[in-house]
Amino acid sequence: MTLDFKHRSYFSEQLLAWYRRGNRDLPWRRSRDPYHIWVSEVMLQQTRVETVIPYYHRFLERFPTIEALADAPEDDVLKLWEGLGYYSRARNLQAAVREVKERYGSVVPDTPEDISTLKGVGPYTSGAILSIAYNKPVPAVDGNVMRVLSRFFLIEDDIMKPATRKVMEKLACELIPEGAAGDFNQALMEFGALVCTPRSPHCMTCPVMEHCAARLEGMEQELPVKKKAKPPRPERRLAALIEGTGEQEGKVLIRQRPQEGLLARMWELPHGLAGDSAGQEDEALAIGELHEAMRRDGLSITQVQPYMSAEHTFSHIHWDMQVYRCRLAAGGDLPDLLPYHYRWVGLAELEQYALPNVFVRIFRKYFKDMPAS
Structure with missing residues (x-):
């Protein structure tokens, strides 16, 4: 690792001046309320x-x-979060806010020791809240910041390693100008988002290009060093879009996911994992597997017809989903005969349920395709 520290004051002064000359007018920058800043920082993670x-x-x-x-x-919280993904962020935020209400009288803590004990609040989030809301000289190091520091100071170690992150956090803390922690941390984030971008950095308009070590060494495209993450595991899923009849005409059947795990307690179309043999070229076999998946959930379906495909990528899984329109076997559409975690819902009622985005897309197409009654 090579660290050239002699241009620290130059870097901090120029970057802060650049930010103050004209930063983006973002709604969370109009507030110093720590709760508002907290909400924005959680939403901005990976979005x-x-x-x-x-x-x-x-x-x-x-x-x-x-x-x-x-x-x-x-x-209600998950419904408003619908479409942002990574729903554990919303759950952790609400759990942490409840801690703040109970333990701190609804005042967001202003020390690293206290705020870091809240659920879901890691070093970056705590640094952002403490510096922006309270102007505490605490670093807020995310991917943008690590990229900027890697290039300017020619840090060639893998930024995915905890030891490298610690070096970055220490350096970022030392760079904070006195009395300007909030503006400086936002300047670093803004600079990484707009100028020192992951690909094709805008070196010719960079306010600190004169002493950027990576540019001087011709390494700006090679940094930061980042070990590639494993690609998401592919999964083929078979989903049943079960249409109601009789009193449930115009409605579809949704189920609630388990209390823990991926997309916990959210609502979805019933679906199951396809076996290796159920490829797209063997529709009959896939439909047979869908029947079996529904039977395991206590449902018997009939009139199964291919409808559409949909895809969704999580951080570690990629769903390739085949959706089939179908109905329940005779008499099975009575609400009191359904498993407890199932509901019949129409288009208007769907607004009351938190749905993963892939199912939102499926329902939008389905209700758009339905003939007007």
Whole structure:
């Protein structure tokens, strides 16, 4: 690892001046309320700024205070989060907010020791809240910041290693100008997002290009060093879009996922994992596997017809989903005969349920395809 520290003050001063000359007007930058900043930082994890903005407005309109979010039903929180993905972020945020209400009188803690004990609040989130809301000289090191520091100071170690992150956090802390922690940390984030980008960094408009070690060594495209993550595991899934009849005409059957694990307690189409032999070229075999998956869940289906395909990628799994329209066997559509975690819902009622985005897309197509009654 090579660290050139002699240009630290240059880097900090130039970057801060660049930020203050004209940063983006983002809604969370209009507030110093630690709760508002906390919400924005959680939403921004692994999500683009443009996507987050409308969610941020809707979320704070519905839950404007710590107390409002702490007291809300979890289903309401997940419904407002629908489409952002990574739903554990929303659950952890609400759990942590409840801790703040109970332990700190609804005041977000202003020390690293206290705030880091809250559920889901790691070093980056705590640093962002403490520096932006309270102007505490605490670093907030995310992927953008590590990329910037790797290039300017020519840090060639793998940024996925904990030891490298510790070096980055120590360096970032030492770079914070006195009295300007919030602006400086936001400057680092902004600079990484707009100028020192992952691919094709804009070196010719960079405010610190003169002393950037990676540019001087011709290594700006090679840094940061980052070990490639494993690609998501592919899974082929068979989903049943079960249509109601009689009193349930115009409705579809959804089920709630288990209390723990992936997409916990959210609602979805019933589906199962396809076997290796159920390829797309063997529709009859796939339908047979779908029948078996539904029987394991206590359902008997009939009139099964291919409908559509859909895909969804999680951090570790890629779902390739084949969706089949079908109905329950005679008499099986009575609500009191269904397993407890199933519901008949129409288009309007779906608004009350938190659904993973892949199923939102399927339902939008389905209800759009339905003839007007």
